[in-house]
Amino acid sequence: MxxxxxxxxxxxxxxxxxxxxxxxxxxxxxxxxxxxxxDYNPSINLCIAICKALGKTLDQLFWxxxxxx
Amino acid sequence: xxxxVLDEMQLQRRNRFGNQSFMLMFYLLMADIGLYGFGFRxxxxxxxxxxxxxxxxxxxxxxxxxxxxxxxxxxxxxxKIRMVLYPAAIAVLAAAAVVLISQKGFVxxxxxxDSDKGAMILFTVSVVFFTIxxxxxxxxxxxxxxxxx
Numbered sequence: 715m716x717x718x719x720x721x722x723x724x725x726x727x728x729x730x731x732x733x734x735x736x737x738x739x740x741x742x743x744x745x746x747x748x749x750x751x752x753d754y755n756p757s758i759n760l761c762i763a764i765c766k767a768l769g770k771t772l773d774q775l776f777w778x779x780x781x782x783x
Numbered sequence: 784x785x786x787x788v789l790d791e792m793q794l795q796r797r798n799r800f801g802n803q804s805f806m807l808m809f810y811l812l813m814a815d816i817g818l819y820g821f822g823f824r825x826x827x828x829x830x831x832x833x834x835x836x837x838x839x840x841x842x843x844x845x846x847x848x849x850x851x852x853x854x855x856x857x858x859x860x861x862x863k864i865r866m867v868l869y870p871a872a873i874a875v876l877a878a879a880a881v882v883l884i885s886q887k888g889f890v891x892x893x894x895x896x897d898s899d900k901g902a903m904i905l906f907t908v909s910v911v912f913f914t915i916x917x918x919x920x921x922x923x924x925x926x927x928x929x930x931x932x
Binding site for chain 1: 790
């Protein structure tokens with residue numbers, strides 16, 4: 715699984731740190747870090763919580779098309 | 784979310800490390816039984832089991848702390864010291880109580896060999912765990928700072 719750069723850039727666009735996002739969705743900062751690095755595959759509930767926190771859709775943050783995989 | 788609840792990644796890791804520790808203990812105990820069957824006694828009866836349990840629990844504790852699955856997201860800052868000190872204090876108190884009761888003669892049970900060393904083993908185990916938790920906690924904190932952002 716590759717790095718999730720879309721999540722990282724969306725977070726940065728909202729001017730949120732990993733800690734801010736983690737506090738918002740109720741997980742540890744290390745979990746957000748692992749998701750961004752592609753080391754952890756989050757559950758659909760966590761994906762939805764992250765999308766709501768960043769104001770994006772699941773497609774925009776987690777869908778990997780062939781070009782970006 | 785409740786204070787001490789781990790997040791999903793921490794739960795997943797904890798389960799994995801728990802399974803690994805369990806299998807490690809199973810294989811070590813099987814090896815110990817096998818060695819015993821061949822007539823090789825590396826430690827007397829209660830100590831060999833205690834040692835194997837200590838090895839497995841140490842492995843579990845080290846993996847959990849290094850894997851950042853020891854405390855949940857909400858309790859991270861506030862209860863870090865309490866979570867280490869309370870179990871250590873309880874273990875020391877329990878060991879002291881056992882020593883006191885055995886010395887005052889409240890309990891007149893007959894023991895065989897080294898099996899009356901329960902308090903000493905409990906105390907040693909708690910001290911070893913406390914030291915390991917402290918060292919691994921410092922290492923984990925340093926790693927945590929390094930991988931920030």
